[in-house]
Amino acid sequence: MVTTGALLFGDQERHLRFDASEHPVICQLGGSEPEALARSSKLVQDWGYDGVNLNCGCPSDRVQSGRFGACLMAEPRLVADCLKAMQDAVSIPVSVKCRIGIDDQDSEQALADFVGVLADAGCQQFTVHARKAWLQGLSPKENRDIPPLDYERVRRLKQANPGLSIALNGGLQDLAACHDALNWADGVMVGRAAYQAPWILAEVDALIFGEMSRPQQSRWDVAEAMACYADAQRVVGVPVKSITRHILGLFNGLAGAKAWRRALSQEAHHPDATGDVIRRAAALVPQADRADAA
Numbered sequence: 001m002v003t004t005g006a007l008l009f010g011d012q013e014r015h016l017r018f019d020a021s022e023h024p025v026i027c028q029l030g031g032s033e034p035e036a037l038a039r040s041s042k043l044v045q046d047w048g049y050d051g052v053n054l055n056c057g058c059p060s061d062r063v064q065s066g067r068f069g070a071c072l073m074a075e076p077r078l079v080a081d082c083l084k085a086m087q088d089a090v091s092i093p094v095s096v097k098c099r100i101g102i103d104d105q106d107s108e109q110a111l112a113d114f115v116g117v118l119a120d121a122g123c124q125q126f127t128v129h130a131r132k133a134w135l136q137g138l139s140p141k142e143n144r145d146i147p148p149l150d151y152e153r154v155r156r157l158k159q160a161n162p163g164l165s166i167a168l169n170g171g172l173q174d175l176a177a178c179h180d181a182l183n184w185a186d187g188v189m190v191g192r193a194a195y196q197a198p199w200i201l202a203e204v205d206a207l208i209f210g211e212m213s214r215p216q217q218s219r220w221d222v223a224e225a226m227a228c229y230a231d232a233q234r235v236v237g238v239p240v241k242s243i244t245r246h247i248l249g250l251f252n253g254l255a256g257a258k259a260w261r262r263a264l265s266q267e268a269h270h271p272d273a274t275g276d277v278i279r280r281a282a283a284l285v286p287q288a289d290r291a292d293a294a
Contacts (some may be wrong), residue, residue: 004031227275256285
């Protein structure tokens with residue numbers, strides 16, 4: 001997520017630059033002023049993104065003070081105005097990410113009304129985190145775990161709105177859970193599970209889409225690809241540590257995972273670090289594991 005203020009008054013290249021290999025890629029915006037969101041959406045489109053998403057789900061205090069994130073669920077008409085301005089400014093898809101409710105405004109009807117107002121404004125794509133957000137009393141971290149998941153409420157939302165695209169988010173820990181959800185949802189969003197154990201994504205094409213169009217790679221192949229990527233990104237000023245922190249869980253479950261994480265944590269922060277940091281760390285994972293972990 002990037003705020004409208006950061007885009008309109010900050011370093012646009014730092015916030016919006018991405019590698020072509022990331023397509024399709026969506027930029028999520030935080031904001032509540034229609035004009036600022038329209039201008040920011042135009043920037044997102046000009047930078048080549050495949051879509052733009054409005055954040056109506058983040059519960060942090062900093063977000064609330066800026067009048068965006070989950071607190072916007074209390075103002076559906078304002079959100080509708082924001083979406084209309086964004087849609088008028090761009091030709092790429094405009095979507096919304098929200099919760100199932102906030103504070104005491106968490107009835108099934110409140111969620112249906114919120115989605116209905118936005119759908120009437122032209123929004124067709126929703127990603128719904130199946131937890132309510134307590135804007136008072138819980139930290140952002142607690143809001144990711146303490147409010148109970150309610151997948152059935154999201155399922156009923158989809159059943160009541162067959163013409164809308166409804167994707168499920170929240171608590172999906174493995175591809176089996178994703179596969180089950182896709183029996184009724186139009187999509188799933190996997191966050192922490194993919195971050196903590198990114199290797200689960202290697203089986204998505206086969207298990208979810210039934211495709212094996214790409215040659216199978218091992219975790220070591222991925223590490224080498226990331227090392228090359230890190231070297232390429234250094235040329236445009238991206239430090240290696242900004243890349244390695246996202247792949248600490250690549251070897252989770254293997255005997256050398258701890259050594260891999262330790263090596264990355266100790267070496268990647270050096271200003272002169274290169275992709276070789278990743279290569280050396282991968283070499284610490286025992287070769288005998290390659291056949292079982294490919």
